[in-house]
Amino acid sequence: MTPARRDGPAEAGLPRLIAERRAKARALRARGVDPFPAAFARRRTIAEARAMGEGLGPGSTAEGSVRVAGRLVAQRGQGRMAFCDLEDASGRIQLWARRDLLGDDGMDALDDWDLGDLVGAEGPLARTRRGELSVDLRSVVLLAKALRPPPDKHAGLRDPETRHRQRYLDLMADAGTREAFVARARAISAIRRFLDDRGFVEVETPTLQPIYGGAAARPFVTHHHALERDLFLRIAPELYLKRCIVGGLERVYELGKSFRNEGVSFKHNPEFTSLETYEAYADYRDVAAMLETMVSHAAEAATGSTAVSFGGQEIDLAPPWRRLDLREALREASGIDVRRHAEADGLRAAMRDGGYDAPDGTGWAKLVDGLLAQALEPSLVQPTIVLDYPIELSPFAKRRADDPGVVERFEAFAGGMEIANAFTELNDPDDQRERFAALAAEREAGDEEAPPSDADFLAALEYGMPPTGGLGVGIDRLVMLLTGRPSIREVILFPATRS
RNA sequence: GGGCCGUUAGCUCAGUCGGUAGAGCAGGGGACUUUUAAUCCCAAGGUCGCAGGUUCGAUCCCUGCACGGCCCA
Numbered sequence: 022m023t024p025a026r027r028d029g030p031a032e033a034g035l036p037r038l039i040a041e042r043r044a045k046a047r048a049l050r051a052r053g054v055d056p057f058p059a060a061f062a063r064r065r066t067i068a069e070a071r072a073m074g075e076g077l078g079p080g081s082t083a084e085g086s087v088r089v090a091g092r093l094v095a096q097r098g099q100g101r102m103a104f105c106d107l108e109d110a111s112g113r114i115q116l117w118a119r120r121d122l123l124g125d126d127g128m129d130a131l132d133d134w135d136l137g138d139l140v141g142a143e144g145p146l147a148r149t150r151r152g153e154l155s156v157d158l159r160s161v162v163l164l165a166k167a168l169r170p171p172p173d174k175h176a177g178l179r180d181p182e183t184r185h186r187q188r189y190l191d192l193m194a195d196a197g198t199r200e201a202f203v204a205r206a207r208a209i210s211a212i213r214r215f216l217d218d219r220g221f222v223e224v225e226t227p228t229l230q231p232i233y234g235g236a237a238a239r240p241f242v243t244h245h246h247a248l249e250r251d252l253f254l255r256i257a258p259e260l261y262l263k264r265c266i267v268g269g270l271e272r273v274y275e276l277g278k279s280f281r282n283e284g285v286s287f288k289h290n291p292e293f294t295s296l297e298t299y300e301a302y303a304d305y306r307d308v309a310a311m312l313e314t315m316v317s318h319a320a321e322a323a324t325g326s327t328a329v330s331f332g333g334q335e336i337d338l339a340p341p342w343r344r345l346d347l348r349e350a351l352r353e354a355s356g357i358d359v360r361r362h363a364e365a366d367g368l369r370a371a372m373r374d375g376g377y378d379a380p381d382g383t384g385w386a387k388l389v390d391g392l393l394a395q396a397l398e399p400s401l402v403q404p405t406i407v408l409d410y411p412i413e414l415s416p417f418a419k420r421r422a423d424d425p426g427v428v429e430r431f432e433a434f435a436g437g438m439e440i441a442n443a444f445t446e447l448n449d450p451d452d453q454r455e456r457f458a459a460l461a462a463e464r465e466a467g468d469e470e471a472p473p474s475d476a477d478f479l480a481a482l483e484y485g486m487p488p489t490g491g492l493g494v495g496i497d498r499l500v501m502l503l504t505g506r507p508s509i510r511e512v513i514l515f516p517a518t519r520s
Numbered sequence: 521g522g523g524c525c526g527u528u529a530g531c532u533c534a535g536u537c538g539g540u541a542g543a544g545c546a547g548g549g550g551a552c553u554u555u556u557a558a559u560c561c562c563a564a565g566g567u568c569g570c571a572g573g574u575u576c577g578a579u580c581c582c583u584g585c586a587c588g589g590c591c592c593a
């Protein structure tokens with residue numbers, strides 16, 4: 022006859038693991054102990070505790086006590102002695118439990134701890150004979166019972182689906198993930214500091230817009246019931262920021278989310294973070310100089326250096342960045358001079374001759390864009406500013422005075438990706454009206470990405486906008502570069518997923 | 521949208537040329553007062569992504585679907 026089981030409920034797998042942990046929490050409550058107490062006073066961070074114990078020699082114990090708290094990440098039982106590793110945001114430290122010093126109650130409490138529990142501990146700092154700085158426990162307390170088991174303590178969490186859907190587990194298991202998001206925050210605050218120091222005013226403009234614009238993309242549509250109208254999630258803040266320039270704010274920026282209703286890829290998420298800046302009385306060359314300085318500041322803040330490693334290559338973001346003329350660069354990279362093929366059909370044929378993909382029914386400007394993406398972009402690993410784009414690709418940029426087919430615009434590339442887009446802003450309302458008309462024609466012809474006209478924006482321009490340099494930076498892509506992460510999903514905490 | 525690959529225990533992964541599966545870690549019981557991927561002993565844990573098909577028999581072969589990854593558009 023089999024002996025009665027005394028080792029917990031009969032369920033298997035995860036339900037059983039949860040039931041075992043719940044039983045421990047229940048047992049604590051039965052003894053009048055709250056497994057989720059409210060606070061743990063006088064805590065020091067683990068980094069602070071480590072600094073305090075720095076001078077301790079092996080086998081010695083410090084005066085006084087420290088109180089530390091964190092997540093239990095490893096346990097090594099040893100009978101009447103035990104070791105645990107405790108981790109908080111600042112680091113990791115060993116807890117050293119001895120029955121003669123911690124007492125029977127403390128050792129019993131320790132027995133019921135599981136990996137993943139949040140615990141508090143108190144005792145003098147000590148260094149073991151093996152040289153490991155430890156808290157020589159005098160008292161312990163459970164601060165929050167983990168009812169589910171954490172990811173594997175050594176192998177961690179590998180499954181990309183779980184890493185993205187349950188990012189808290191990825192953060193818990195992988196210090197590198199935590200570091201990437203800290204680096205992101207540092208880069209963003211460095212950018213804000215940089216702009217604030219230069220007299221830029223941070224503004225907030227609508228994310229819910231009656232008319233969207235400022236980029237070529239399909240928008241998300243939502244509905245306002247009280248106003249009985251559809252509203253669009255912005256695809257860019259551009260047209261509102263220029264209204265701020267019209268109003269005389271002169272230097273403005275907005276750092277926040279925009280939304281584009283398109284596919285998901287390693288460099289696209291439906292919601293993404295961008296920086297846009299507008300500076301009155303500046304042009305695109307002033308903006309280029311500001312960009313390279315700003316990005317190198319962000320790199321230093323995020324990583325401590327302007328040199329970053331991305332896709333196995335070292336990239337140095339320190340200014341000055343290389344400048345290329347788009348037409349020249351395309352001719353060098355592909356052998357095709359796009360100005361010599363002024364019609365779509367001729368350019369398409371030349372591209373196909375050169376082995377490039379050039380789909381039927383695509384206009385001249387989009388073919389140029391395609392040639393840029395295929396022939397040039399992948400080779401732009403070191404930071405590069407590509408200047409002077411065809412007007413057809415740039416409905417909000419000012420024409421060059423000496424060449425009306427070209428606008429004062431640049432895109433910045435690094436790591437083979439576009440990271441920024443800038444131009445001298447179009448401030449001639451009549452020219453802008455014509456560009457809107459051209460967009461309307463493209464829309465009519467079936468281009469769902471062509472944005473609609475915005476009469477109020479035109480009215481604003483008619484009140485007079487100073488000559489202005491504008492900039493857009495893809496913050497997520499910039500952070501990819503700074504943290505060496507190959508996918509946008511690795512720098513967005515909770516990326517878009519299906520169902 | 522297309523192509524390729526993946527989905528097996530809580531986690532990380534093996535494996536089955538078609539006969540319903542293993543390890544390490546975690547969890548349970550036990551031993552251990554200097555461990556640190558602690559160690560040792562014992563026991564347990566699986567609708568092999570979902571749905572069909574072929575077959576005496578499918579986790580394995582086929583089809584579809586879902587989710588994910590990479591590449592292309």
